Amino acid sequence: MDSIKISTTQNIDIDYEVSGLGERMAARCIDLAIFVVGGIIFMILMTVASMNMSGTAAIVIAIIFFAIFAFYDLVCEMMMNGQSIGKRVLKIKVISLDGTQPTFSQYLLRWLFRIIDFGIPFGWGTVALIAVAVSKNHQRLGDMLAKTTVIKTVPRTQLENVAFSFSLPEDYVPRFKEVLHLNDRDVELIHEVLMGYYQTGNAELIYTMTAKTTAHIAVNVPADMNELQFLETVLKDYKALTSVAI
Known part of the structure; x- marks a missing residue:
């Protein structure tokens, strides 16, 4: 079972379990499901409002929706202490390999490399799946470059x-x-x-x-x-x- 040492506020090093491939995939599916539902609602509203909405307004709304989709992970992880909604549900979070909370540059770097980890030209997640499965700390490419990983937030013993x-x-x-x-x-x-x-x-x-x-x-x-x-x-x-x- 892979783990990473994190120094607590009492300066005691404690081993936390690194999140596995299944949990990370499940968290990703939850996040995608949120956007699927949001996309369906968005399309319905656009259809209903199309009669009273100019083409320019519709394009602006569409751009806003896709911007939210594009920046969702970056904003969530920065504002929610290394978690997206899916990660919070699965009780996992992003953390630096040295046990500290990631900096903005680390969040940004792992977000930028989502294009390779999950991009359609690169197998739509194949790169991330392979990297997480074979790397020591279950890191996708973005994690490796940003020196981060994902851990379980629930203590091994309640x-x-x-x-x-x-x-x-x-x-x-x-x-x-x-x-x-x-x-x-x-x-x-x-x-x-x-x-x-x-x-x-x-x-x-x-x-x-x-x-x-x-x-x-x-x-x-x-x-x-x-x-x-x-x-x-x-x-x-x-x-x-x-x-x-x-």
Whole structure:
């Protein structure tokens, strides 16, 4: 399963899953379906209004419609944080390979090369399909040149399966009531770091996350537990305390 490292605001590197060919195709189909429906409505309105509309006015309206179609992806991705309507529905987004939000020039470059990726003379999407299927980060040509790719925006593990995916003894007593200063995203991030450690054994993730967490909730790691045990206890305490609050 291909992934890309993204540095969070807490300076923790988390692996996000790169969107596959099927999801990108489905998102593209949704976007095209929107324009098909819009085109049908447009043609009906043009037909109805043709009797009371000059030829010049009709041409202007047609130009506006096709301009919207041409610039749709560029404008949407810039205004919707790397997403079109189709991408938002499929919960995927465009992102730079270094994990940051793409710049205008990156959005522009990948948009310009849509002509080759999806242009009729180049097989009407064949170039993009082949590139996404065989490239390491599932990039079409425009992505390769702009140094972007498309990732899944949904966390691999939802919050309800993060803080509440394990059972606690009925007599469990939380050790750190300060965990209530954490929010849902903080807990997701701690869980992601733990999963990353379990899979890779990279202890640096644990040390960095522990330092950030202790500073955030203003506690020290007790002498009777190590950093890994501390983070695991934080998750347990969060579950215990938030369950009581609910």
